[in-house]
Amino acid sequence: MKRPLTLVTGGTRGIGAATALRLAADGHDLVLGHVRDGPAAEECRLAVEDAGARCLVVRADLTDPAGVDHLFTRAAAHGRLTGVVNNAGATLHLGTLAETPVDVVRRVVDLNLTAALLVARAAVRALSTSYGGSGGVLVNVSSGAATLGSPGEYVHYAAAKAGVDALTVGLAQEVADQGIRVVGVAPGLVRTRIHQDAGDAGRLERVGAKVPLGRAGEPAEVAGAIAWLMSEEASYVTGTTLRVAGGR
Template identity: 60%
Template sequence: MTRPRTLVTGGSRGIGAATALRLAHDGHDIALSYVSDKDAAERTADAVRDAGARCVVARADTSREADVERLFDLAQAELGALTGLVNNAGVTAPLGPLADTSTDDLRRVVDVNVLGVLLCCRRAARDMGAAGEGAIVNVSSAAATLGSPGDYVHYAASKAAVDTITLGLAKELGPLGVRVNAVAPGIIDTEIHAASGDPGRAAAAAPGIPLRRPGTAEEVAAAIAWLLSPSAAYTTGTVLRVAGGR
């Protein structure tokens, strides 16, 4: 049987890296993108190849149309027509109230988390729609429904937009044979918290989570893998919450 071929944006670390590796073990060939950490991306690619999959690595800022087009072109030139897309690339910006957030940080969050998802979804819609098959999984956040006051309201708003993109595009592409879903992680123990200025945030949040612990990148990857699998063939327009009960 032909192996699935899936592009994972932001695939160098955290949820993206865990997803690339999980999908490789599930039989996918992988293309992954990164923005700045080439060494981490290559380590992930090596692990994917060790799992028996082909892997293409490319630097791409998904908020830039030219980068997105080049990324898809390269992935498909090396692997063949893509059957899956995981829109994982995202940024948070420093934690704090909206009143203290700079315009540059607001713009970057919206550019990557909303425009970047739209650009990748648009290209996937064109390619997969023409092929009559495919699956897209967008990485949203539990913040979309919690609002994240005092932390990053702007990030929460960007992820609410991802939920809406998921719902609308699922209805648009369903008749063409393309499924569109999302996962909404809660507090996950990855490097994203250090990047936003609070490396201990995941552990500190544990008492407020019904399961009393942060999640792991591998647990989110498992949900993404299911949404891309034939087992989820009748699932589209769904935001699957992976948040420990929050």
């Protein structure tokens, strides 16, 4: 049988890289988007290929509509897409909203919501039977912050991710008759570089003990949820977001 071809944005580090490896093990070929960390992208590509999958890595800035077009054009040249994991995101900053610079608020919303909307739009045009596609699955990676609000840390990020949850609900209904399932995953505290990159390398240890399960999650645990949502076992699941947050 022909192998599924899945595009993962932010696909070469953290949850994205873990998802790529899990999907490769499940028989997917991959197209992985990234924006700046070339060494991490190359390391991930080699690991995916070692798992037996074809892998194309594409550098693209998803906050630029031309970058989204470039990513999907390169993916189309690699084969017909059957799935998209809309994963790219970052908090960029920790602090109260009043003390968060305006340019940071705009950048966070642009990356975590506007870019996610543009990727979802492109995914529909690539997957939809109305546009000549064969159908497929779009997984939007949200955050537990979308319902917790993250006061004192990143309210702006939480608000953007709440928009992603709304995207999942509305778009799922819009494209259900076009062969596309739209689902979401909302990770909680996960052991990635997102906290270090925002300037708080110790957050995992400080906050992890407050999670009901007593620890931070691992990227592979989120990847497992994404892989299930993309599988035939989840064929009757759409328009909902699965929380993977250790009880928070």
